[in-house]
Amino acid sequence: xxxxxxxxxxxxxxxxxxxxxxxxxxxxxxxxxxxxxxxxxxxxxxxxxxxxxxxxxxxxxxxxxxxxxxxxxxxxxxxxxxxxxxxxxxxxxxxxxxxxxxxxxxxxxxxxxxxxxx
Amino acid sequence: xxxxxxxxxxxxxxxxxxxxxxxxxxxxxxxxxxxxxxxxxxxxxxxxxxxxxxxxxxxxxxxxxxxxxxxxxxxxxxxxxxxxxxxxxxxxxxxxxxxxxxxxxxxxxxxxxxxxxxxxxxxxxxxxxxxxxxxxxxxxxxxxxxxxxxxxxxxxxxxxxxxxxxxxxxxxxxxxxxxxxxxxxxxxxxxxxxxxxxxxxxxxxxxxxxxxxxxxxxxxxxxxxxxxxxxxxxxxxxxxxxxxxxxxxxxxxxxxxxxxxxxxxxxxxxxxxxxxxxxxxxxxxxxxxxxxxxxxxxxxxxxxxxxxxxxxxxxxxxxxxxxxxxxxxxxxxxxxxxxxxxxxxxxxxxxxxxxxxxxxxxxxxxxxxxxxxxxxxxxxxxxxxxxxxxxxxxxxxxxxxxxxxxxxxxxxxxxxxxxxxxxxxxxxxxxxxxxxxx
Amino acid sequence: xxxxxxxxxxxxxxxxxxxxxxxxxxxxxxxxxxxxxxxxxxxxxxxxxxxxxxxxxxxxxxxxxxxxxxxxxxxxxxxxxxxxxxxxxxxxxxxxxxxxxxxxxxxxxxxxxxxxxxxxxxxxxxxxxxxxxxxxxxxxxxxxxxxxxxxxxxxxxxxxxxxxxxxxxxxxxxxxxxxxxxxxxxxxxxxxxxxxxxxxxxxxxxxxxxxxxxxxxxxxxxxxxxxxxxxxxxxxxxxxxxxxxxxxxxxxxxxxxxxxxxxxxxxxxxxxxxxxxxxxxxxxxxxxxxxxxxxxxxxxxxxxxxxxxx
Numbered sequence: 001x002x003x004x005x006x007x008x009x010x011x012x013x014x015x016x017x018x019x020x021x022x023x024x025x026x027x028x029x030x031x032x033x034x035x036x037x038x039x040x041x042x043x044x045x046x047x048x049x050x051x052x053x054x055x056x057x058x059x060x061x062x063x064x065x066x067x068x069x070x071x072x073x074x075x076x077x078x079x080x081x082x083x084x085x086x087x088x089x090x091x092x093x094x095x096x097x098x099x100x101x102x103x104x105x106x107x108x109x110x111x112x113x114x115x116x117x118x
Numbered sequence: 119x120x121x122x123x124x125x126x127x128x129x130x131x132x133x134x135x136x137x138x139x140x141x142x143x144x145x146x147x148x149x150x151x152x153x154x155x156x157x158x159x160x161x162x163x164x165x166x167x168x169x170x171x172x173x174x175x176x177x178x179x180x181x182x183x184x185x186x187x188x189x190x191x192x193x194x195x196x197x198x199x200x201x202x203x204x205x206x207x208x209x210x211x212x213x214x215x216x217x218x219x220x221x222x223x224x225x226x227x228x229x230x231x232x233x234x235x236x237x238x239x240x241x242x243x244x245x246x247x248x249x250x251x252x253x254x255x256x257x258x259x260x261x262x263x264x265x266x267x268x269x270x271x272x273x274x275x276x277x278x279x280x281x282x283x284x285x286x287x288x289x290x291x292x293x294x295x296x297x298x299x300x301x302x303x304x305x306x307x308x309x310x311x312x313x314x315x316x317x318x319x320x321x322x323x324x325x326x327x328x329x330x331x332x333x334x335x336x337x338x339x340x341x342x343x344x345x346x347x348x349x350x351x352x353x354x355x356x357x358x359x360x361x362x363x364x365x366x367x368x369x370x371x372x373x374x375x376x377x378x379x380x381x382x383x384x385x386x387x388x389x390x391x392x393x394x395x396x397x398x399x400x401x402x403x404x405x406x407x408x409x410x411x412x413x414x415x416x417x418x419x420x421x422x423x424x425x426x427x428x429x430x431x432x433x434x435x436x437x438x439x440x441x442x443x444x445x446x447x448x449x450x451x452x453x454x455x456x457x458x459x460x461x462x463x464x465x466x467x468x469x470x471x472x473x474x475x476x477x478x479x480x481x482x483x484x485x486x487x488x489x490x491x492x493x494x495x496x497x498x499x500x501x502x503x504x505x506x507x508x509x510x511x512x513x514x515x516x517x518x519x520x521x522x523x524x525x526x527x528x529x530x531x532x533x534x535x536x537x538x539x540x541x542x543x544x545x546x547x548x549x550x551x552x553x554x555x556x
Numbered sequence: 557x558x559x560x561x562x563x564x565x566x567x568x569x570x571x572x573x574x575x576x577x578x579x580x581x582x583x584x585x586x587x588x589x590x591x592x593x594x595x596x597x598x599x600x601x602x603x604x605x606x607x608x609x610x611x612x613x614x615x616x617x618x619x620x621x622x623x624x625x626x627x628x629x630x631x632x633x634x635x636x637x638x639x640x641x642x643x644x645x646x647x648x649x650x651x652x653x654x655x656x657x658x659x660x661x662x663x664x665x666x667x668x669x670x671x672x673x674x675x676x677x678x679x680x681x682x683x684x685x686x687x688x689x690x691x692x693x694x695x696x697x698x699x700x701x702x703x704x705x706x707x708x709x710x711x712x713x714x715x716x717x718x719x720x721x722x723x724x725x726x727x728x729x730x731x732x733x734x735x736x737x738x739x740x741x742x743x744x745x746x747x748x749x750x751x752x753x754x755x756x757x758x759x760x761x762x763x764x765x766x767x768x769x770x771x772x773x774x775x776x777x778x779x780x781x782x783x784x785x786x787x788x789x790x791x792x793x794x795x796x797x798x799x800x801x802x803x804x805x806x807x808x809x810x811x812x813x814x815x816x817x818x819x820x821x822x823x824x825x826x827x828x829x830x831x832x833x834x835x836x837x838x839x840x841x842x843x844x845x846x847x848x849x850x851x852x853x854x855x856x857x858x859x860x861x862x863x864x865x866x
Contacts, residue, residue: 005560006658012563013570013645013655018638020571021781025630028618028777037188037246039622041685042162042772044300045182046308047251051623052686054278054290057315060697063843067700070851074707078663081714085865092862099855106847115844117317117525125611132608155595161767164619164775167612191617191775235615273623294686301767316690316839373757373764373836379593408835416838526690527838530765 059117066109073102126235133158134231137166137186140305142328142541144173144201147223149363149382154224161301163189167234168227169196171210174203176331176544179298179306184209184245186299193234193241197227213239250274283314284523291319298327302371302530306540309533311521318529321521323514328544337545340498344505347489350448351390353496354482358396359385360499361475364537365403368468371534372412377403390482400472413464417520417532421462427512428502431470432536436462442497448488452481464535471499471537500537508543559657559723566655570641577791578784581824582606588832610780618776625682632679633778636785639675642668643792647799648723650812661722662714665796666707669752672789673699676754676761679782680770691769694839695754695761701846702751708854709744712861713800722796726804733803737864740857742801744850746827749793751842753786756831760839762786794823 040047058064077095084091109115134157140148148170152159160166163186175183187196187210195213198205202219214230217223233239252269268274278290297308306328311321339356342348362385369378384395403409421436433440434456441456443449457473459466495502501509513536520536521529561569587602620626646661648654658664673695680692714720716737717728735742751758762769771782798804798819805812837845 006656006661007664009560009563009566009656010642010645010658010664013566014638014642016563016567017571017574017641018634021634021637021785022630024777024781025618025634030617032192032617034620035244035248036250036622037185037244037248038191039620040185040189041621041683041688042164042186042189042767043294043686044297044308044767045179045186046295046297047185048275048686049293049295050276050278051273052292052684052689053681054292055280056689056693057283057287057289057317058693058696059285059315059317060700060843063697063847064700066847067703070704074704074711077708077711078660078720081711082718082720084715084862085718089866092859092866096859103852103855106851110844110848115847116840117315122615125614129608129612129615132612133605135612153595155590155601161764162772164773165768165771165779167616189619191619193616235612275622292686302765313686313690316693369835371765373759374832374834375764376589376592376832379589379595383594406833406835411835411837411841525838525840527694527760527763527765527836 060115062109062114066105066114069105070102073098126237130232130235131228134168134227135160135166136168136170136227137163137190137299138170138172139175139183139186139299141171141173141175141203141205142331142544143203144199145304145363145541147199147201148172149366150386151223151227153379153383153386156224156228163187164191166190167194168231169194169210170199170227171196171205171208172199173201174205174331175208176306176327177206178327178331180209182298187242188244188246195230195234195239195242197230199223209245211242213242281312281314281319283319289314297324302367302534304539304541306544307533307538311529313526316526318521318524318526320518321529322518323533323538325514326510326540326543328541329547331544332548340496340503340542341545343490343493343496344503345493347491347493350452350485350488350490351482353490354478354485355388355390357499358388358475358478358482361471361478362388362396364471364499365468365475368412368534369403369408371530372408374408377406388479390479393476393479393483396472396476396479400476403472404469409465409468412531413466413468413535415463415465416528417464417524417535419462419516419520423516423519424462427516429509429512430497430499430501430537431467431474432462432513433501435459435466435470440502442492442495442502446490446492448491449481452484452488454481464531467535467537498542500539500542503542503546506547508539508546510538510540510543513538559652559654561655566645570644570655573644574637574641574788574791578787579606580821581787581790581828584825584828585831588828592832613776613780616776616779618778619773621683621685621773623684624773625678625684628678628682629778632675632682633781633785635678636672636675637781637788639668639671640785640788640792643789644795646722647792647795647816648726648804649816650805651723651727653813654723657721657723660720662710662720662725665722666710668792669706670703672752675785676770680761683770683773685773687766687768687772688770691761691763691766691772694763695770697839697843698751698754698758698760701843702748705744705846705850705854706748706752708851708858709741709748710796710800712738712741712854712858715858715862715865722799726799726806729803730806733806734801735803738801738857738861740853740860742797744854744857745797745801746823746830747850748846749790749797750827750830751846753790753793753827755786755790755827757834757837758842759831759836760842763836765836790827791820791824794827795820797823 138148196210198212198216217226252274254268280288281291291314293312308324312319366378366381428440437460495504590597645655646665676695677692680688717725802819807815
């Protein structure tokens with residue numbers, strides 16, 4: 001058994017496959033396809049007026065805030081799932097109250113049309 | 119290199135990725151070509167190996183054609199497919215003789231593809247010269263013009279500018295000219311749009327490049343019916359086929375290419391006695407909830423904007439009883455009643471076109487030898503068609519109101535649901551001498 | 557002590573599984589497209605066709621756009637493949653046969669899923685092309701919306717196992733599969749699984765109304781690697797679905813690993829069929845559905861199965 005432990009092996013698998021794919025990508029490197037007319041981005045045939053990189057208005061930013069709140073809830077649910085059966089009905093009640101409060105948040109966000117933007 | 123030539127040889131019989139430019143008179147033929155397993159039509163030139171220029175392409179589209187050609191990665195090749203039209207001076211030089219009228223296009227394309235990969239035909243060079251749009255002018259006397267400021271503009275193209283937005287934030291807006299070869303729109307539709315985020319702030323469709331283009335392609339049955347009476351059966355069958363082809367393109371827009379292929383095959387082979395297959399298709403499409411998921415509430419056109427425009431299914435989906443066939447005695451004798459909808463959105467236009475396809479097949483079956491009795495005005499699948507007056511031109515003023523505030527996917531759905539056809543506008547603008555060249 | 561293989565062995569097996577899985581997905585996808593499209597299906601076309609197209613992509617040159625972010629463009633398919641590899645590494649094939657089984661395997665899997673958003677965003681942003689960037693930002697909205705339902709749907713499988721390790725989760729299904737114990741779980745998981753691997757009805761970043769979306773400027777080996785990475789992610793989602801809901805290696809007559817393969821292929825067939833038969837969902841409708849319908853359903857799933865377990 002390697003001294004890395006299971007998480008180390010996971011990291012090794014991640015880095016290994018990433019490097020393999022990067023290696024394959026680099027084999028496609030080719031200086032000749034870089035002439036100006038061959039490099040114009042495609043939007044149907046016309047050249048682009050401005051660079052695409054811009055301060056893009058990601059209109060779902062309010063939903064992103066709600067997401068952060070729920071992500072914090074997920075952090076608490078991970079250990080809750082593991083000890084739940086041992087702790088019994090009290091644990092269910094506690095998590096239930098927590099979830100109810102957050103669900104009220106979703107209801108409010110839905111009514112305030114935070115999930116739709118156009 | 120040995121490995122590369124081995125791969126090339128192995129890839130010679132792959133499905134050829136083709137970027138098809140279906141110009142005037144070529145849409146049906148390109149549709150038939152796409153059904154062949156040898157050829158695969160792709161959405162972007164970056165995925166394509168062969169550029170197929172079919173039919174008659176207006177000269178004003180030549181710069182865009184050059185750009186699309188150069189955007190293909192090498193090995194690349196071009197094929198011209200005149201289809202009876204005079205293609206004129208195209209900027210692209212073909213890698214092989216043009217496809218003849220009786221040749222099998224898929225075979226010809228596969229042949230050129232094999233030659234390209236085996237090296238028998240050299241890969242084409244870019245047409246435009248390798249000139250930077252904004253060459254670097256060097257460092258100026260005050261130290262300005264450093265790296266990145268090519269030609270005085272940042273990285274060769276201007277950056278996006280700020281504009282106020284509905285929710286009070288001032289962020290960048292992107293002006294885009296989508297087209298004329300955007301894969302979901304017919305060739306010639308250029309959408310000029312200003313986007314803030316993924317929402318369209320303002321959009322408009324430019325004029326049809328086919329107007330004023332002395333095209334020599336054949337007019338379809340609807341244009342022929344403008345000048346002399348045509349068999350009702352022929353017109354209604356053509357209408358059903360056009361609607362089914364629209365359904366196929368709309369299915370591709372909604373991400374269902376396999377189902378779209380099935381509908382395209384049906385469109386090519388349907389006959390008036392075959393109405394059951396169309397009803398089965400309608401049931402299947404509605405079962406899969408395609409109109410509702412993609413179009414419910416999308417692209418709503420207020421009925422007040424539409425009276426008198428005669429926009430075919432678009433008008434009838436708004437509840438307006440406008441159909442040029444209602445004044446034709448031949449149709450009245452067949453008991454023709456226009457189908458009307460009430461919710462003037464994309465889903466209703468879907469349903470209406472499917473229903474009209476069924477109705478047209480029914481009319482074609484019962485028509486026998488009847489001929490249309492009114493000339494000068496014809497109901498094409500897109501609306502009221504007269505000489506110099508096609509539905510495309512009447513749709514253009516309606517589009518800015520339609521698009522403002524729509525998210526991009528909804529905007530594309532809405533435009534596809536309008537069934538824009540710049541080619542029809544172009545041919546309608548030609549003096550009637552062309553209409554009887556059938 | 558938790559099971560894990562040595563890194564070279566793990567890498568080789570995961571690599572082999574991914575290559576086979578991606579090829580199988582390509583064959584199945586092409587076959588379904590031919591059958592649904594009304595064409596003629598031949599084994600040769602379906603089996604060798606994908607290989608020939610891959611060879612063509614290897615011969616085609618990889619083009620670049622005017623001012624791309626080259627490292628990000630290279631990193632995107634590599635990252636997606638790495639994440640799919642990590643996700644696959646946590647799926648067990650037998651009680652003692654797994655590439656890696658940390659005691660928080662479920663969290664590792666979820667972490668891999670979360671980073672898919674980064675990979676797709678990099679892919680769309682890096683080519684400096686407007687349509688690609690729209691696809692990237694659309695996926696931002698999609699990703700933020702599917703994370704919570706995904707985690708909640710899978711969390712319910714951890715309740716009977718009292719553990720976050722995937723091997724324990726599968727072991728807890730010895731008597732009864734989770735698809736029976738928690739009937740809402742698998743449908744929810746499949747829906748968000750489609751969202752994770754942006755396939756079929758939820759293929760918003762690479763959509764046909766964006767002319768290919770984030771892959772609009774990809775050619776050659778770049779296109780091949782991205783397509784393969786997407787398929788690998790779909791494989792990982794299906795494999796974890798088979799392990800977490802369909803009982804993994806438990807089953808009569810056949811040996812454990814064979815069952816894992818059968819169940820994964822069944823889920824893959826289901827996902828691919830959904831890809832060919834369901835239209836693409838509008839992004840706003842998906843966001844609203846994920847928050848207002850999928851999260852409450854997932855929570856109902858958790859609390860009902862929790863109540864049953866007590």
